Amino acid sequence: MEKKAFLEWLSSYTQADQCLEAFYSQNDFFRVNTLKISPKKFREISKITVKPLSYDAAFQIDENKRFEIGKTWEYFLGLIYPQSLPSILTSLVLNPNKSDIVLDVAASPGSKFSHIAMLMENKGILVGNELKEEKISALYATINRMNILNCIVTIRDGSRLDWRSRFSKVLLDAPCTALGSGAAAWERWQPDNSSKISALQKRMLFSAYDALKPGGTIVYSTCTYAKEENEEVVKNLLDSVPSASLENVDFGFDFAHEHGLSEYGNEFRKCCRVYPQHLRSEGFFMAKIRKAE
Numbered sequence: 001m002e003k004k005a006f007l008e009w010l011s012s013y014t015q016a017d018q019c020l021e022a023f024y025s026q027n028d029f030f031r032v033n034t035l036k037i038s039p040k041k042f043r044e045i046s047k048i049t050v051k052p053l054s055y056d057a058a059f060q061i062d063e064n065k066r067f068e069i070g071k072t073w074e075y076f077l078g079l080i081y082p083q084s085l086p087s088i089l090t091s092l093v094l095n096p097n098k099s100d101i102v103l104d105v106a107a108s109p110g111s112k113f114s115h116i117a118m119l120m121e122n123k124g125i126l127v128g129n130e131l132k133e134e135k136i137s138a139l140y141a142t143i144n145r146m147n148i149l150n151c152i153v154t155i156r157d158g159s160r161l162d163w164r165s166r167f168s169k170v171l172l173d174a175p176c177t178a179l180g181s182g183a184a185a186w187e188r189w190q191p192d193n194s195s196k197i198s199a200l201q202k203r204m205l206f207s208a209y210d211a212l213k214p215g216g217t218i219v220y221s222t223c224t225y226a227k228e229e230n231e232e233v234v235k236n237l238l239d240s241v242p243s244a245s246l247e248n249v250d251f252g253f254d255f256a257h258e259h260g261l262s263e264y265g266n267e268f269r270k271c272c273r274v275y276p277q278h279l280r281s282e283g284f285f286m287a288k289i290r291k292a293e
């Protein structure tokens with residue numbers, strides 16, 4: 001698609017020039033797997049030079065020393081998971097604990113899934129679902145490499161789970177147009193792609209919400225900016241289900257971001273939009289929804 005048309009569209013959301021510049025100058029991040037090693041011990045034994053962040057399990061790789069992190073012994077031993085910073089923050093927003101029963105509706109390759117297991121300290125129950133059989137091996141590879149012991153893997157259509165009220169927490173990291181990542185996002189951008197995928201996202205959010213116990217919380221996230229895939233999907237649930245309400249997206253740490261779009265209602269300020277210029281990382285949307293008791 002034309003870069004000019006993409007930039008016009010992008011500028012309806014954010015400062016397109018800053019966003020574009022940040023597309024080309026993203027930092028690399030990873031998360032230390034505390035199921036295997038503490039962040040302190042990791043820094044003692046690893047020669048990867050990093051900048052610490054306020055969340056102590058996440059690190060930014062020193063920008064002067066770029067290398068292929070997926071080829072390091074730290075990666076092969078499952079001590080680290082290379083992950084964008086907003087992706088790391090998503091599991092913090094879900095905030096799972098040792099006694100939770102958690103569902104990750106679209107789990108492969110397992111970046112957030114393995115982080116959730118880590119936050120649960122390998123206790124409780126964690127179900128990782130994925131539709132596509134060809135993507136299951138990547139999820140199993142993550143499970144084995146990161147030593148995840150509290151999980152079950154399922155292969156189902158996330159828009160038709162039929163798992164009523166079983167889970168205390170649910171993550172729906174939905175399939176999306178993924179315009180938050182990649183410098184050449186405009187080459188993939190088509191004006192009507194978001195409306196097309198939005199219908200699937202709405203069905204998946206209904207199905208994921210149905211799987212949530214009363215009193216439970218669900219995090220809905222995408223790595224794209226289009227409101228049709230974000231606020232509109234959440235609004236569709238809130239308008240149809242009286243028990244659903246928005247909660248503040250809280251990382252537990254101070255990281256730059258913007259509120260959700262208030263054109264959908266003031267409560268959408270509780271949602272979070274991260275653009276590439278905020279964290280020099282991927283663009284993301286997150287909403288946290290509670291099901292009333």
Ligand SMILES: C[S@@+](CC[C@H](N)C(=O)[O-])C[C@H]1O[C@@H](n2cnc3c(N)ncnc32)[C@H](O)[C@@H]1O
Binds near residue numbers: 107110129131157175
């Ligand atoms: C954004 S990716 C998930 C990334 C993953 N949460 C992570 O952090 O590593 C979306 C995933 O949804 C899967 N997917 C697509 N349609 C689905 C459906 N109907 N039900 C379940 N998963 C689906 C895709 O195969 C893809 O793996």
